[in-house]
Amino acid sequence: MKAWEVRRPGLGIGGLLLRVDWVLVILLALTTAIGFAMLYSAAGGNIRPWAGPHAMRFAVGLAIMLAVALIDIRFWLRCAYLIYAASLLLVIGVEFVGDVGMGAQRWLKLGPLSIQPSEIMKIALVLALARHFHALDEREANGWPMLLLALALIAAPALLVARQPDLGTAAMIAVGGVALLFLGGISWRVFAIFGIAGGALVPAVWYGLKDYQRDRVLTFLDPERDLAGAGYHGFQSKIGIGSGGEFGKGYLEGTQSHLGFLPESHTDFIFTVISEEFGLAGGLFVLALYLAIMGYGFAIGFMARNDFARLLAFGVTFTFFLFVFANIAMVAGLIPVVGVPLPFISYGGTAMLTLQVGFGLVLSAKVYRDIEMEDEASGRPAGPGSIAAIR
Template structure:
């Protein structure tokens, strides 16, 4: 350990701020600026009702993100399970007092705020699993008690959210959790086993789907099935993207979005607006922006000095990736229509705040890169010559 790296208790706020990965913050801000511009367009060239609040929310979220970043990562390690537990309670709470929006119970009103506990859960689960796989022996990582506990951590929120029913979010929670299992060292064989099990479950899940969900899947499988009904949104979105061509129709000139053919152009379908108005160039620019953000998250994970920080950085980055992929794949007609927003661009507070907290944690991993995580390691000898479960 180099001397300057262990001087962490004496750094002070200023010193800590200097260690924040500002490039990542700037990339996130840039993405939000793209969101601002597109929300301005989606409102027909108006700050209101979306662009202004979007910027304000980002500002508030930025403060929260920096606050989270400056808090010692060991605090987050200690709080990982309590935060998970609280989030789980909120998800359960939604079952009883949640507001129904778009045919599913997803919203919880706390005072003036409407929050989607399932969004918070995406990050809380990453925290909990990172905590779970922190400093475990690689032999233990593959063991059943370890594995079953991890599975329980994933399954509980995933099933609850699926019950709401919000399949998109449930799937994201499940996939995000599975990625953490993979990163945490669970054996390939177990993944293969579970893969087969999941395959066997497909008919059961299909049987339990609601009509509109089944419609969406069927529509997706046969995209011209019902262009005026369930397939309308997806098809109009494809028209929007496709008609943008290489360089788009120009800012504020998107006909699909401005003439009302595109539904939800300010939330889930905002990528279509980008693609329509700026064409392939605009879409690739946004993808590049996201890749850069992912790259930074990845780099922080790589440079981290302990498992918790690593898993946290990789996990948050992967969750972020899931948002991006699910949303764009949906609007581009690669997967069925699911309600997943485009990070930092779609209008909607909870998802943005959730990701900002998530990136706050990633930044915290960078800021507190050098701290020793002694409290969990004592008395646990590393197995000599043990072979990583991965092999």
């Protein structure tokens, strides 16, 4: 019996909607509302050019997210590799017909729309790896054929995205993939071997970096070496965060963004705008929202009754965590500057829609948690025992 031929639960649309985790949906909507308010502020008190489109994109994405949530999770199991292959083709397409912007070739032009395939790839990789480890026991997962296939699934998009060049996104793809390897039951010995090999490649990676990428790393290590050049973004961000104090300067009263000192205040550095106008209290409130979203996502993963759903929920939620960590650590000067948006708050279409589709998959794992799936190749149940215990 194939995985998608198992009897479907006798629920209509109304019954399925009742199974949706609406608290998670509300948390995402509240985070987006904060994004709307901060984009309005970053534009000097104007709904255009960012706040209005931001709200409209979320509304469209919300409908898509709910549609994804109501689709039987066995459909996503069946189509996981196909979605991965299509996403990889889009990433490859950037190499040949991609639009160049801000010194990088990262976008594909589809009529009036521009999409960033590397963002789509983050969720597609989670789907593919969840499918890969579906119904594998620990011995099979650690066998060289399955291990090399998993590594190839990660390496192909990561290397292609690094060529664009977009090392920040490439690193997120790689780290997210490695996290799924761990959750999929790969042993610590394998991680140790590849960790040593990766360390040996550091000099080669450094040699292969572009000049501006080396400057970012060197500026991170010595922030005062080039305050007017490579260190300008980080320096102005720290000024904005520090000047906000405990409770901020007040809504629409931030100077770093309104006076033009802070570049990209509507995208990568919007957390600085929040901290300047609402202070430490505002920043902590946003962090609390993100923690609540992650808590719900991981809880759905722990409650899942099959391995595909479990890995899917964990993988999407961990990808969301990487977005949050990379952005906030960047604006706080804890890591070099990378082009990673703040989820549901920064202005950007592809990243928001990708995460909404991802959370739609997480909600699907919740809606269809009572389904038992079989591995279509072996016919074995794909239950909790087929993947090594979460360590």
